[in-house]
Amino acid sequence: xxxxxxxxxxxxxxxxxxxxxxxxxxxxxxxxxxxxxxxxxxxxxxxxxxxxxxxxxxxxxxxxxxxxxxxxxxxxxxxxxxxxxxxxxxxxxxxxxxxxxxxxxxxxxxxxxxxxxxxxxxxxxxxxxxxxxxxxxxxxxxxxxxxxxxxxxxxxxxxxxxxxxxxxxxxxxxxxxxxxxxxxxxxx
Numbered sequence: 001x002x003x004x005x006x007x008x009x010x011x012x013x014x015x016x017x018x019x020x021x022x023x024x025x026x027x028x029x030x031x032x033x034x035x036x037x038x039x040x041x042x043x044x045x046x047x048x049x050x051x052x053x054x055x056x057x058x059x060x061x062x063x064x065x066x067x068x069x070x071x072x073x074x075x076x077x078x079x080x081x082x083x084x085x086x087x088x089x090x091x092x093x094x095x096x097x098x099x100x101x102x103x104x105x106x107x108x109x110x111x112x113x114x115x116x117x118x119x120x121x122x123x124x125x126x127x128x129x130x131x132x133x134x135x136x137x138x139x140x141x142x143x144x145x146x147x148x149x150x151x152x153x154x155x156x157x158x159x160x161x162x163x164x165x166x167x168x169x170x171x172x173x174x175x176x177x178x179x180x181x182x183x184x185x186x187x188x
Contacts, residue, residue, distance in 0.1 A: 014048055014082050014084045014140070014141050015046045015048050015082060017140040017141070018046060018080060018082050018139060018140060018141060018143065019046065020140075020185065020187075021139055021140050021185055022035065022039060022044070022080075023039075024184050024185055024187075025135075025181070025184060025185060027039060028184070029169075029172055029173075029176075029184070030172075031136060031169050031172070032165075033155075033159060033165065034151075034152075034155035034159075038077045038078055038151075041077075043073070043074070043075065043076055043077035043078065044076075044077070044078055044079070044080065045064075045068075045076045045078070045079040045080070046079075046080050046082065047060075047064060047079060047080065047081045047082065048082050048084075049081050049082065049083035049084075049085075049086070050085065051083055051085065051086045052085045052086055053086060054086060054087060054092075054096055054099070056086070057081075057083050057086050057087065057096070057144075058096075058099050058100070058103060060081065061081060061100055061103055061115070061144060061146075062103050062106075062107060064079050064081055064146060065103060065104065065107055065109055065113055065146060066107065067079075068113060068146050068148070069107075069109060069112065069113060073148060073150075073151060077148060077151055078145065078146060078147050078148065078151070079145070079146040080143055080144070080145055080146075081143065081144040081145075081146070082139075082141050082142075082143050083141065083142050083143070083144070084141045084142070086142070087119075087142050088142065089121075090119050090121040090122065090123060093117070093119050093142050094117075094119075097115070097117055100115040100117075100144060101115065103115075111149055112148070112149055112150075113146055113147065113148060113149065114146075114147050114149055114152070115144055115145065115146055115147075116144075116145040116147055117137065117143075117144065117145065118137050118138065118139035118142070118143040118145060119137070119138065119139065119142045119143070120138055120139065120140060120141065120142070121138070122134050122135075122137040122138045122139075124137075130178060132170070132173040132174045132176075132177055132178055132181070133169075133170040133173060133174070135173045135178065135181050136166070136169045136170065136173060140185070
């Protein structure tokens with residue numbers, strides 16, 4: 001069975017597919033109630049990585065962390081690094097996240113920036129691979145999401161009960177199921 005989230009063989013533009021995912025799933029299903037505001041203001045930076053090794057990706061991640069740190073939030077509030085040619089295996093990707101956190105620390109950016117993670121095969125501990133809840137962190141390609149801590153704090157403070165977001169997202173994805181989620185992303 002083909003994974004509904006897997007890029008098609010005719011896919012030529014990982015950034016376009018990632019934008020479609022942001023528009024249809026992240027914003028369209030309101031998985032992240034904070035995403036729409038920065039997206040419509042064009043404050044989301046989409047970066048297509050040509051990295052083919054974890055080391056090259058780590059170097060690019062560090063460059064993007066510095067760029068985000070040095071760029072006013074009004075210009076770029078958040079960055080998505082889409083890396084289709086490295087860390088396709090989820091377990092390798094998951095292990096890499098320790099390196100991503102170490103890069104944040106090495107650049108003395110803890111408390112300023114953070115890295116969130118999305119992967120086509122994302123799987124939360126204790127869930128089955130086909131559990132619809134995993135779709136909350138599934139993207140068409142492995143993706144590192146760089147966030148400003150102060151933006152996250154402001155967004156959470158403005159939301160009446162941020163803990164409800166995760167629960168609501170799981171309920172939404174269980175309701176539409178993996179097939180419905182795949183159709184949403186493909187435009188069916």
